[in-house]
Amino acid sequence: MKRWQDPSWVEEMRLGLDMNLMMSPPLAPEAGIAAGELDRLTPRMTEILQELEIDRDEGRLPFLTIPAHPTLVQEIKKYVRGVKGWVENFVVLGIGGSSLGARALQTALNHPAYNLLSRTMRKGFPRFFVADNIDPDGFNALLELVDLRKTLFNVVSKSGGTAETMSQYLIVRELLKRRGGNRKELDHLVITTDPEAGNLRKIVRADAVAGFEIPPRLGGRFSVLSAVGLLPAAMVGIDIEELLAGARDMDQRCREANLWKNPAALSAALSFLAYREKNKFIRVFMPYVDALGGVGDWFAQIWAESLGKRVDRQGREIRTGQTPVSSRGATDQHSQLQLYAEGPADKVITFVGVKSYGTTLPIPPAGPSAPALGYLGGHTLNELIRSELQATRLTLAGNGRPSLLITLPRVNPFTVGQLLFLLELETYLCGQLLEINPLDQPGVEEGKNLAYALMGRKGYENKIQGWEPFLKTDPRFIL
Ligand code: PA5
Numbered sequence: 001m002k003r004w005q006d007p008s009w010v011e012e013m014r015l016g017l018d019m020n021l022m023m024s025p026p027l028a029p030e031a032g033i034a035a036g037e038l039d040r041l042t043p044r045m046t047e048i049l050q051e052l053e054i055d056r057d058e059g060r061l062p063f064l065t066i067p068a069h070p071t072l073v074q075e076i077k078k079y080v081r082g083v084k085g086w087v088e089n090f091v092v093l094g095i096g097g098s099s100l101g102a103r104a105l106q107t108a109l110n111h112p113a114y115n116l117l118s119r120t121m122r123k124g125f126p127r128f129f130v131a132d133n134i135d136p137d138g139f140n141a142l143l144e145l146v147d148l149r150k151t152l153f154n155v156v157s158k159s160g161g162t163a164e165t166m167s168q169y170l171i172v173r174e175l176l177k178r179r180g181g182n183r184k185e186l187d188h189l190v191i192t193t194d195p196e197a198g199n200l201r202k203i204v205r206a207d208a209v210a211g212f213e214i215p216p217r218l219g220g221r222f223s224v225l226s227a228v229g230l231l232p233a234a235m236v237g238i239d240i241e242e243l244l245a246g247a248r249d250m251d252q253r254c255r256e257a258n259l260w261k262n263p264a265a266l267s268a269a270l271s272f273l274a275y276r277e278k279n280k281f282i283r284v285f286m287p288y289v290d291a292l293g294g295v296g297d298w299f300a301q302i303w304a305e306s307l308g309k310r311v312d313r314q315g316r317e318i319r320t321g322q323t324p325v326s327s328r329g330a331t332d333q334h335s336q337l338q339l340y341a342e343g344p345a346d347k348v349i350t351f352v353g354v355k356s357y358g359t360t361l362p363i364p365p366a367g368p369s370a371p372a373l374g375y376l377g378g379h380t381l382n383e384l385i386r387s388e389l390q391a392t393r394l395t396l397a398g399n400g401r402p403s404l405l406i407t408l409p410r411v412n413p414f415t416v417g418q419l420l421f422l423l424e425l426e427t428y429l430c431g432q433l434l435e436i437n438p439l440d441q442p443g444v445e446e447g448k449n450l451a452y453a454l455m456g457r458k459g460y461e462n463k464i465q466g467w468e469p470f471l472k473t474d475p476r477f478i479l
Pocket of ligand 1: 156
């Protein structure tokens with residue numbers, strides 16, 4: 001029996017949410033949310049949860065159903081077994097939702113210096129890289145570092161058209177042709193893309209490249225639990241079965257109709273009220289767990305791109321969205337906390353803590369030369385970081401800054417699966433409360449189209465029209 005099949009282990013590993021410091025009281029009414037305000041939102045949330053079930057059943061929300069895909073895990077594991085023997089470097093070529101999930105999983109669930117471990121310590125799994133940006137120096141440095149003959153590139157793009165990823169693909173393919181060694185250049189590629197549409201799917205078909213599918217309605221930022229995140233995770237030895245079991249467990253908890261017992265519905269309602277009623281325009285995501293830094297970056301993207309919208313579902317201009325900030329405790333206590341505590345009262349903080357870190361690190365006694373440090377000796381770094389988290393929560397609360405605390409019992413695939421699913425669903429539900437479409441990204445598409453026009457892509461010439469006033473340069477403003 002796997003541990004995630006054991007009900008008592010599952011119970012022990014469930015994420016906790018503490019909303020006390022979001023509420024009024026103890027916070028003043030202009031900062032915290034009164035229980036009555038949540039109650040008033042309950043009828044709307046109930047409707048949204050009912051619509052969610054219909055959309056789920058009718059296949060409109062694959063991010064909800066993908067954790068229960070019947071064959072995906074086995075397909076991925078089979079592929080990994082087939083290539084593991086020769087792959088020393090696994091490189092993800094993708095950007096935005098097509099890379100942040102893979103990076104978040106790797107950072108969360110592998111050794112912090114994974115790539116520096118010996119192959120034996122990596123249990124035979126390859127080193128891991130993500131090439132999301134197209135800074136020529138950065139990309140070239142990576143290509144020079146890896147031995148192409150032992151490198152597998154995972155080209156990930158839902159649309160199969162994103163210029164950054166496609167240009168990286170073209171560069172890599174050309175290099176492989178020249179320097180790929182004995183293997184065919186195509187053996188060094190595995191493509192994750194839409195099952196039907198786009199250039200990458202054409203390449204998979206025409207050239208018989210290995211490929212995985214991103215379900216048609218699954219957008220990049222909601223795709224971490226599909227092959228987009230799972231293939232890279234499995235390639236570096238992460239237990240993807242357990243990860244998905246965690247996501248399914250959170251899904252079950254979030255099917256609860258009672259708002260007060262449903263983690264995603266409750267956190268979405270609180271986020272919505274903090275933004276709409278308490279003018280909290282900035283959402284800080286602050287884990288006190290280094291391993292979850294990548295989840296913070298992933299969350300910043302899903303929150304920004306899903307909720308930052310010009311129009312509502314009726315097409316009315318509303319210019320909505322809360323700005324996410326990916327922060328880190330305790331580090332950013334010494335960088336950003338001053339602003340959060342005493343600056344504008346426009347922030348709400350999501351803290352993420354862990355009950356048990358993997359290590360317990362005792363702090364030795366200070367000795368007679370520094371008696372003032374004596375209070376540290378005999379404690380552990382674990383106690384210190386927990387106290388820092390608590391102190392920061394209290395400081396913020398005392399200054400009228402609301403915060404919510406998510407606690408993972410430990411960091412493992414099961415708890416990370418729960419966390420990712422919770423944040424995906426919270427984002428989606430918050431979008432429903434804001435009455436916008438959280439699944440599109442017209443602002444991003446506009447930028448992509450302009451870049452195509454500037455690069456001379458056929459069919460996009462007229463995308464540059466209307467931008468002329470912004471292209472004129474006044475010499476007075478150029479130094
Ligand atoms: O979340 C999103 O939809 C975006 O961030 C996309 O993932 C990003 O623009 C890359 O798109 P694609 O996967 O089509 O290359």
